[in-house]
Amino acid sequence: MTATAAVLLGAVLRHGPVARSTVARLTGLSPAAVTRNSAALIELGLLTEVAPTVPYQGIGRPHVPVDVNTGRHLVAGLHIAHEFCTLALLDLRGRVRARLTVPHGDPGNPAEVLAVAADRLLRLHAEELPGHIPLGLGVAAGGWVDPEQGMLVEHASLGWQGVELRALLTARTGLPVLVDSHARALARAEQLFGAAGDRESLLHLFVGNVVDAAIVTGGAAHRGPRSAAGEVAHLALGDPAVACPCGRRGCLEATVSDRAWAWRAHRAGVIDHPNIFDLVEAAEAGSAAAIELCLERARLVGRAAAVLFDFVNPDALVVTELGTSRLPACVRALRQEVAAGSRASGNTVLPSSFGPDVLGVAAGAVQLDALYADPLNLHNPIRLGV
Numbered sequence: 001m002t003a004t005a006a007v008l009l010g011a012v013l014r015h016g017p018v019a020r021s022t023v024a025r026l027t028g029l030s031p032a033a034v035t036r037n038s039a040a041l042i043e044l045g046l047l048t049e050v051a052p053t054v055p056y057q058g059i060g061r062p063h064v065p066v067d068v069n070t071g072r073h074l075v076a077g078l079h080i081a082h083e084f085c086t087l088a089l090l091d092l093r094g095r096v097r098a099r100l101t102v103p104h105g106d107p108g109n110p111a112e113v114l115a116v117a118a119d120r121l122l123r124l125h126a127e128e129l130p131g132h133i134p135l136g137l138g139v140a141a142g143g144w145v146d147p148e149q150g151m152l153v154e155h156a157s158l159g160w161q162g163v164e165l166r167a168l169l170t171a172r173t174g175l176p177v178l179v180d181s182h183a184r185a186l187a188r189a190e191q192l193f194g195a196a197g198d199r200e201s202l203l204h205l206f207v208g209n210v211v212d213a214a215i216v217t218g219g220a221a222h223r224g225p226r227s228a229a230g231e232v233a234h235l236a237l238g239d240p241a242v243a244c245p246c247g248r249r250g251c252l253e254a255t256v257s258d259r260a261w262a263w264r265a266h267r268a269g270v271i272d273h274p275n276i277f278d279l280v281e282a283a284e285a286g287s288a289a290a291i292e293l294c295l296e297r298a299r300l301v302g303r304a305a306a307v308l309f310d311f312v313n314p315d316a317l318v319v320t321e322l323g324t325s326r327l328p329a330c331v332r333a334l335r336q337e338v339a340a341g342s343r344a345s346g347n348t349v350l351p352s353s354f355g356p357d358v359l360g361v362a363a364g365a366v367q368l369d370a371l372y373a374d375p376l377n378l379h380n381p382i383r384l385g386v
């Protein structure tokens, strides 16, 4: 029944509001199984019946459509970036309903940073959506995150190692906590809620202050031993003139990360402060030098993506990077570079679906992915890690 409920909920997510008979046809499930599982999911508050748009005039039972219930539950999200935490509340369709960023007070004290963020997140819930029941807290970060251990194993730019995210945040919030890398969480979010919805396999490349990647096949992200998969920061696909803290030169992250690229633009005199948002905003305002720098970064990212692309041959490549999420010309430059550098064809290259909400979606998706994989297990304390 678990797998059936997951298929049903996934179909309603994609097609809802939708009649149960249509769900049966779309999924190949028997009408009896759809009826039984719909009832269970309605009981849990995950599905809801919606009023038909056309008044019923026929004979027999009316086809009352069902949809994902976005009015009863929410998931909380906490994303840890280099300089700040993003706090978010998401409905069950993955939409960010409230969002806030909190700068790290003392980045050298992870427990303190997390405690402050957790308290603020609980307040955000009380202020913005007090009537919605939180199902759990999803935590996402760049770097090496181990979901099984509930641990941030290493975040190089923050200098954090072995941070017990799940234990710390469960104790502080009382919520069930799941953690994962933001690259993997966003790869699944693109399949569940984004433009890559019907693609079987997906490669996701995240380019922020951290540069990492994720591969999704068969509805699950590949993790590998200790969940260390996705490390692409030190691939020698960057600018050979750039030195990396790892001791080598030409590493991808050292060249194209938000900070590295903002400093490059700042040194070139294009922006007053080394801030990537300033660069992209200058490009949006029409600065030719800023546009060219954004395009150059998109091309470098595309060159790296092309290598990964041929290796994995996914149905779709999604790139999360500020320039490509804001400037159509950067998406074109990225696509051109992937096409020029890759032997694969017929695959799709997409920018992130989530715009300014991307970090909040990453965090919330850690919980939502688990929910959509096993919706009837909603209150199972073992799965929820408490």
Ligand SMILES: [Zn+2]
Residues within 6 Å of the ligand: 233, 234, 244, 245, 246, 247, 248, 251, 254
């Ligand atoms: Zn390196």
